[in-house]
Amino acid sequence: MRYLFVIYFIVCCFGLTGGSSFAQSDDLRDTLDARFESDLTTPYIGEPFTLQLTVEHPPHIRLIEWPAIEGDWDAFEVQEIDAIITEELANGDTRYTQTFQVTIWTTGDHVTPPTVVLYQREGETQILRARVTDVFFSVFSVLPTQDLNQLFLFPNRSPVGFFYxxxxxxxxxxxxxxxxxxxxxxxxxxxxxxxxxxxxxxxxLSPLAEALKILESASLQTGTRQKIDTLRDSIRVYIRRLWRIETEVLTDDELLIVLKDMKLLPQSDLDDLGSILRKLETARYAGVGVDNAMLEQATEHIRRWLVRSDEYVKGRDER
The missing domain is CATH 1.20.5 (Single alpha-helices involved in coiled-coils or other helix-helix interfaces)
Structure with a gap:
């Protein structure tokens, strides 16, 4: 009877222990596994390496929030971020992976910053947090101080001398x-x-004398376009000196409108001026019919217009 009681006691103890183990195993299946992995844990300073975040969970767990890892992440500089890849495993679990291209710019020992993943069990409203397993890094200087045999001194050289x-x-x-x-x-x-x-x-010089002097200097120009610009300048300088009109900021059409509105010249002189300016503009930009004969004809035409306009202005002032 005593032996039966001992056997019964041992069986009960084993049942309680085994039940708790199975219960604990079932509890472990109610969590998810989150971890960091890296292809290089001893990089040099500034050397890029790959950091991968992996999250696995059983079917009855739902992922709530994925951690944001970007930019300056503590001592790490995240340079490239790949898309999240989802895989269905053979045992029914779901695996998420995301890869980052990371660089560390400080020597010494470093660990990934504290990172959590939010999840929820099926049928529950409580949001749980799972800490991502850290990865440790030892960052070395670019100088190979770990291999002292590679360090050597250059031989002495004579000082550089300057000639006297x-x-x-x-x-x-x-x-x-x-x-x-x-x-x-x-x-x-x-x-x-x-x-x-x-x-x-x-x-x-008087306005007319200055305009005629500029007009004569057109023959000294070497380029055709420079000659045409000098002919145009003789007219504009004359108008600016005589009536103080800012001809530099006006186009040919605007200049004719201003002269017409101010009634400074008769309509025949304005029409003659418009004809001169249009011919010069066409010759300057289109190069149509531009030769020495045309330029001499235009010079003489402008000279007659300057003299005639100046005589008209003087006669009007005397009246």
Whole structure:
């Protein structure tokens, strides 16, 4: 009887232990597995490596929120983020994986930042948190300090020497440079003075005289387009000097409208001016019929118009 009681006691103890083990195994199946994995745990500073987040869970668990890993992630710099890949395993579990291209810019030992995955059991409203298993990294400098045999000193070399020059050579060189600077400055000042004198002389001229002087300078231009621009400038300078109209900001059509509205010239002179400007504009941009004969004819036409317009203005002022 005593032996039967001992056997019964042992069977009960075994049943309780086995039941708790199975219950514990079932409880373990109610959680999900989240872990980080890397192909390189000892990278050099600035060396890219792959970090993978893997999450596995049984069918009765639903994933609520995936952790956001991007940008400056603690000591890690996330450079590339792949899409999340979903797999159905043979045992019915679901596996999610996401790969990141990561770089660390600080030497020493590092661990992935604390990361959690939110999930929920089927039939429950409580949201649970699963901590992702960390990965440890040891980041080395680019300098191979772990292999001291690779470090060596270059052999001694003789110091670099400079050739010697006597002091009087330096004095002569400095004098030459100073003379060149002084001569260049004097040349530029003289050039500015001559240019200012020419401008002053032009300002003292009457509007008609200045326009005719510009008109005569057109023959000295080498390019056809430069000659045409000089012919146009003679007309615009005359109008600007005589009536203080800002011809630089006006097109040909706008200039004709302003002259017409101000009633500064008779309609026949305005029509003649419009014909001159249109011919110059066509020749300048289209290059139609542009030769020396045409340019000489245009020059003479403009000269007659300037003289006739100036006589009209003077006669009107006298009246």
């Amino acid at each position: 020059l006597p002091v009087w050579v330096y004095v002569i060189m400095m004098a030459m440079v100073g003379g060149a600077l002084w001569g260049g400055r004097r040349f530029l000042r003289g050039r500015r003075a001559r240019r200012a004198a020419r401008l002053s002389a032009l300002k003292r």
